[in-house]
Amino acid sequence: MTTPVRLRPEIAALPPYRQGKQASPDAFKLSSNENPFEPLPSVVEAVRGAVSLNRYPDASATALRTALATRFAVTVDEVHVGAGSVSLLAQFVLAAASVGDEVVYAWRSFEAYPGLVTVAGATSVQVPLRADGGHDLEAMAAAVTDRTRVVIVCSPNNPTGTTVSTGEFESFMAAVPDDVLVLLDEAYAEFVTDSTAVDGETLTELHPNLVLLRTFSKAYGLAALRVGYAIGASYLLDAARATAIPLAVTEQGAAAALASLDHADELLGRVDRIVLLRDQVRRALIDQGWTVPEAQGNFVWLATGEHTAAAAQVFADHGVVVRPFAGEGVRVTIGEPSSVDKLLHAAQQIVDLTSR
Structure with missing residues (x-):
């Protein structure tokens, strides 16, 4: 039997970095905080x-x-x-x-x-x-x-x-x-x-x-x-x-x-559009009953706690891939404007399910 190579135990126990889940062609990938705009x-x-x-x-x-x-x-x-x-x-x-x-x-x-x-x-x-x-x-x-x-x-x-x-x-x-x-x-x-x-x-x-x-x-x-x-x-x-x-x-x-x-001015003009959409999404989520921290990146945070896995699945069922953090919450990137309706419909369903 071959003897396994000796590795540093703390490295062997360390899980490798996992990027945001990839989305199918018909879903929105809102899991990796990517910019939705194509390069200039x-x-x-x-x-x-x-x-x-x-x-x-x-x-x-x-x-x-x-x-x-x-x-x-x-x-x-x-x-x-x-x-x-x-x-x-x-x-x-x-x-x-x-x-x-x-x-x-x-x-x-x-x-x-x-x-x-x-x-x-x-x-x-x-x-x-x-x-x-x-x-x-x-x-x-x-x-x-x-x-x-x-x-x-x-x-x-x-x-x-x-x-x-x-x-x-x-x-x-x-x-x-x-x-x-x-x-x-x-x-x-x-x-x-x-x-x-x-x-x-x-x-x-x-x-x-x-x-x-x-x-x-x-x-x-x-x-x-x-x-x-x-x-x-x-x-x-x-x-x-x-x-x-x-x-x-x-x-x-x-x-x-x-x-x-x-071309920073043109690119940062795109950022302004993302920021506007971010603030609109946050207000809509708060209106649904979510407590959303003051969002200053290109994403919002939903503290779903013990319901995190189920919440991520609801988003996936609506064609939205989010980034779950087990037992804590989900991070949702602000992506294409056309993703917002699906995002908000899923978020409302989660509120309805968890408030029963």
Whole structure:
């Protein structure tokens, strides 16, 4: 009998990341927070023009980093680009935390966080969300110890959609030691309309231990091309670059991101349409009797608790694929306008079934 290969026990016990369930051709896929709009023709043309498939891409994505540096009024060395913001999260956690160290984050939040911490060999410290689905930053600051190396703040929070206010975040940063890395995950920043919400791009110069993470996957609709970026102190970004898998950002991805920056106004106009629909859907759900957290991403959160599996099935029966979190709730992406009637009909049926 062949002896099994010896693996790290914590990795062997770690379930692999599962993306949102794929939808059949006649159903709406509202499980992965994807942008429903097709890429702009100019972006598609930029991708078609990046055809040197036999050549490696620029490992440092210099042109894209230069454009982002101009956009954020920082130096090129203060910009790091990776294959989506989740890969950047992995790099920073690996750079700062190891065996015996702790990483603090709110829970529930982005489901990749626990796995990233485990892979680094560190220990997760999960701080429960407030009753309104928001981060309890006071409790998170209190959870920081001498073993803490990283704190992750997700605003808007995935999957509840709530934001951290500027005042809350500033008080939090004042309470966290300067030698603890704070990662502000703003993957959905472009969808935020709350003027009190924290905006990381105004804060990295004030807090040398803060790194801002954003992505082209959501608002810019480049999920398939995997491009994210980080803004922060160059020595912190150098540490992340040291842990990165080289050449992870393709020439096509960088070209699409550059073209998207050139046409940002048009793309963000699409975001405005998604935001308008998001707010309409949230109001309709509240009118049905749901308690829906203040939604500031491109999704809404329904706390279905013990009825989560049944609720996900009701949505599926109506041709809507959602993202269930067992025993907690479902996250529903704001997708095509034509999906709204099915979404709301399913949501009403769930209310009717669970109120009997």
